[in-house]
Amino acid sequence: METAENYYELLEVEASASFEEVQKAYEKKLEEVHEESLAAYSLCPVEENEDLLRKLSEAFMQLADPEARRTHDLKLESKPIQEEISSKPYLAPTTPVVKTKIESSSPSNEGKVVFLRPQLKTGGFSTSTGEAFQAKVSDTQKPNPITKLNRQNVSASLEEITHQSAKLRQDAFQNLAGKNKQTDAKLQEYYQFLEANEGVVRYSGSVLHQIRELKGITIMELATVTCVRGTYLESIEKENFKIFPSAVYLKGYLHCYLKALDLPLDQVCEQYMKLFDDWQEEGSENNSF
Template identity: 25%
Template sequence: MKPFTEQNYYEVLEVSPDELPLGIRLAYKKSFELYQENSIASYSFFSEDERQEILSRIEQAYLTLINPETRKEYDQSLIASGLLEEERTFRDRTKKPIAIYNFQKTLLDSPAPARRFGELKLRIEQNPVIRDLLARDILGGSDLQKLRTVLDVTLEAIAEKTNIRIDILRAIETENLDLFPPLVYLKGFLRSYIRYLGLDERVVLDAYLKKLGLH
């Protein structure tokens, strides 16, 4: 069996290259639960650093494969490397799945989230605290937490809708760099967080990365 770090994303999640998006979601949840801090397998066989590395790899695999565009790009890289045959890739011939990042498409498909998004926009426009924060060039984790609190959004709600682990969301708000995934995936998490709050993705993301010195 290949070492975990050498497995491709399909092998990490133990799914076939033509797996449906629902199967990828279920595989991700199963893998995540297996390596949680309180799981028997995690406790018995892995150090904390190893467990975090595995969870990070699982997150990377999920975020890549659940998004149709990044999945297609990843499949093409495997095909180019001779690691995957094109006929074995997933092709959605009916309806494209909603990626966890595609908040705008979700709004179009679901009236309830659309109403919620409209309410958030109204709060953002009318609240002076939010306007003041969004006018800043630099935003820290505590500022994101303040924005979320003023908008009356819980971390649990964000975690449920985006499938981002709640400890990662807390790490973003506390700027706990030790728990951060690689930058490319951190940006993906931040975009999901920001979009769920109905904020300007470019403005808030840039301001937060400036605070961390990562812009």
């Protein structure tokens, strides 16, 4: 059985992380790879950096899509359950017993040990002689009506905003997936046109631009899904390489761009980054004179 990739571990975030936290973690990882690539005596080969970039982009795009994230979480949840069923015998559930001492001014209760069993509902305890203890707990847990009201309002507002944000992202991903599927035949016709006129399909910035236009996808839609600035997305299509801090950032954003457009990652990235390498070499030659 294939082991599910844990994207939370890859990005080093909690499973409960918000979308903003996932995005910050992805950007931090890109920065780490960038710094690693600049190290004079890097212990990480270029091939490993390439593979890591691919995995990071895949992780970010999966966790950014609410529907894909739910599927990912279900895969992670099914693995430990299956392992536990196959490797451990069935044990009847037991309620944990807590041993404690009740402090009381009464001589009859002094030093008396009582076994407390947690209730399933709230944080109270049930004991045979612990009524006074339970009363103290109840008093300390009584909420301030004003504070409770304010917290509920703030919590409801945050939950509503978070829900709306997730709904917008989910709709954006679904809309993009629909356009990719509906234009598959047109894309194949475009490939045939390129092959007939140029002999082969070369994924340059202008070709990527034509593909995006053919699919009817706007830069704004891509920016919403990939969370990459529209300026960078347009620069990918215009081959404006000087705007990118390094090749690492270009590759990371390019991976998200290609994933969103449902294009072959390895083939396109290899051809496109060759354009970047040529641009760098040309710049080096010009600076040498």
